[in-house]
Amino acid sequence: MKVLLLAGDFIEDYELYAPLQALEMLGLDVHIVCPDKKPGEMIQTALHILEPGRQTYSERPGHPFDITHDWDECAANLGQYAGLIVPGGRFPEYQRYDKRVLDVIRYFVEKDLPLAALCHGLQLLAAADVLKGRSCSAFPMCKLDVEAAGGKYIDFEAFSKNVHVDGNIVSAPAYPAIGVWLGAFIKLLGIKVQVP
Template identity: 40%
Template sequence: MTRILILTGDAGESQEIYYAKFRLEEEGWQVHITAPGSPGDVFLSVVHDFEPGHDTYTEKPGYRVTIDVGLDEVDPASYDGLVLPGGRAPEFLCRRPQAVSVVKAFAEAGKPIAANCHGPLLLAAAGVTQGRTLTCYPDLEFLMSQAGARFVDQAVVVDGNLVSVRGWPDNSPWMGEFVKLLKARKS
């Protein structure tokens, strides 16, 4: 059975976590959410939206999310793909060696990785963006360039095993391309 890992945590974007989880489960695949903590622990996701008169997104409380596997117990070898939702979770996960190690293991194994919005911050922290073409939340263009990536401002970018999008409005093409990569790898 295909197994997918979603790496997120407090202030992860609700729409990116749950859209990915439910879309991948529709394929009949097993999806585990990992975050700092223990299985059964709950963290609060957020909803980012765009309001007239604001220079950037606003943040509202999202859904409670249950951890399936604690971050410290993750074995990347037992999963076929990795999902990196955005929100603010990637900002603090970048400072957690285990989170960075998980991302690096998936990248080094050439397994499909789906990164949304601020999710590419974890790719940069793992040192796997050099020479890669990707997209992300547009305000991160400078950071991605500093990490050696080529930023493209479009709905979805596929570069080898990496699928990236700008934010939750691009969820459909994000998971569409990720599913294609996973199916191609399994065939």
């Protein structure tokens, strides 16, 4: 089973590495793509730190990461993918102006395939105009994006252990919810994990 993961410079470090490693552990083939980057070309990740008493998160450099697959090849063959992952960080802020990225998101929504979006990743769904009549969670600063796109914003007081599922879209507010977010995504993919 293949899954596509959208990425770009200053993607949230945890939101790239955790899904990649967890899905690989389950035997999935994760293709990580970025427009205008070829396999082996590096992107820079970022660590967004939610510190008590601060009005917003701070940002530190994360691990560099090499893109694994060619954007053009993957975008031309979307039928090979069982689902899509849209992490957060800062890359959604600038990729939401890229029609190629929005077309990929629209494909997965129109085909009713599992789509997991996290944190600021919901900015891409809002820009793709796929949230009308849908509900989702996101980082609180993305509430206006969700609502302006015709979606209902689900507000969780705590970031961890909270995930929202609306049809084929799985969303959560931030990286502390990665575990339950991925759990809901793999359930939509039809993967059953047996714990001894």
